[in-house]
Amino acid sequence: MSKTVLVTGCSSGFGRDIAKEFAAQGWNVAATMRTPEKETELQASERMGLLRLDVQDRASIDAAVASTLARFGSIDVVVNNAGFGLFGVFEETAREKILEQFEVNVFGMMDVTRAVLPTLRKQRSGVVINVSSGAGVFTLPMISAYCASKFALEGFSEALSYELLPLGIRVKIVEPGGVTSTRFGERSAKEAGERTPIADYAPFVEGAGRVFALLRQARGMATSEEVARVIFEAATDGTDRLRYLATKDITPLVEARRQTSEEAYIEMMRSRFSPKL
Structure with a gap:
């Protein structure tokens, strides 16, 4: 089957x-989204x-899980992929937007997981894959709420x-970096455009913007298809491995965070994002 x-x-x-x-690998797929009637x-x-x-x-979560079970008879893997990122300094970010960030990236992921667990427990098998981010390993300014949500996802997933x-x-955690072949940046840009800038942050924002531009130029040509293949590997490799790094572009920062001293790492990051850049 x-x-x-x-x-x-x-x-x-x-x-x-x-x-x-x-x-393409012959699986039954319950592809879920907010507006499936618009899918082309x-x-x-x-x-x-x-x-x-x-x-x-x-x-809608309960209904989708019930429909999947009625149609296919089981759920063997759930991939918690839905998410978005807020961009901008924390003080400029509305509290309501931060709540939404957590509702989607954390609580929504938890609710989907909770809905499928009775089936997985009954089967005594299954894989829960939570899509994290490099921002769940290291932090960057201008995306503090997004980092917080992905750090929460990582902690929850590991404990679970x-x-x-x-x-x-x-339970598997997949950590991709910045992939330009998705629409993730579109929503981040839209959200950033809806805030009122605070002048005191302008020098820092300008300097950070130059750093981000350099990071984008140095970024490899990772694609969402490559990330999808890593997720399929995580679902099917039969191991108890917890974390999978999905794109090479974030490897230097992941290694710096996980393999260097706290002092060296923090100094490196502070020097990168100095307003004097």
Whole structure:
């Protein structure tokens, strides 16, 4: 029998390519999104279901899980991919936007996981894959709320992995970097344009902007298709491995965070983002 994956956030970027990758490998795919009626690239078929799931709407989560089970009979893997990022200095960011950041990136991910766990426990098998970010390993200015949400995802996922492994359920964290072939940056730019700048931060924002421009120039040509392949590997490699680095562009910062001293790492980051740059 074909296995079944449920993927959130399939309307673009990682989610869409994750759905395509699993389908190409012969899996049943529940490709979920907020407005499946608007989807034009993914095509509904015998093995591809397009389902409404808004991670901020628990009723839609329960309905999507029930529909997937009714159609395919099981859920073997769930990929918590839905998410977005706020960009801008913290003080300029509205509290309501930060709440939304956590509702989507953290609480929505938790609600989807909670909804599928009874099925995975009954099966005594399954994989929960949570899509994190380099911003869940190291932090960068201008995305403090996004970093906070991904650090929360990482901590939750690691702790959950201890609880579920004795039940035959594996938890995996996939950490991609900045992939330009997604629409992730579009929403970040839109959110940034809706805030009122505070003049005192202008020198820092200008300097940080130059650093980000250099980082974008140095970034490798990673694609969302490559990230999708790493996620498929995490789902199918049969190991208890917890973390997967999905793009090479963030390797230097990940290694600096995880392998150098605290003092050296912090000094390096502070020097990079000095307003004098």
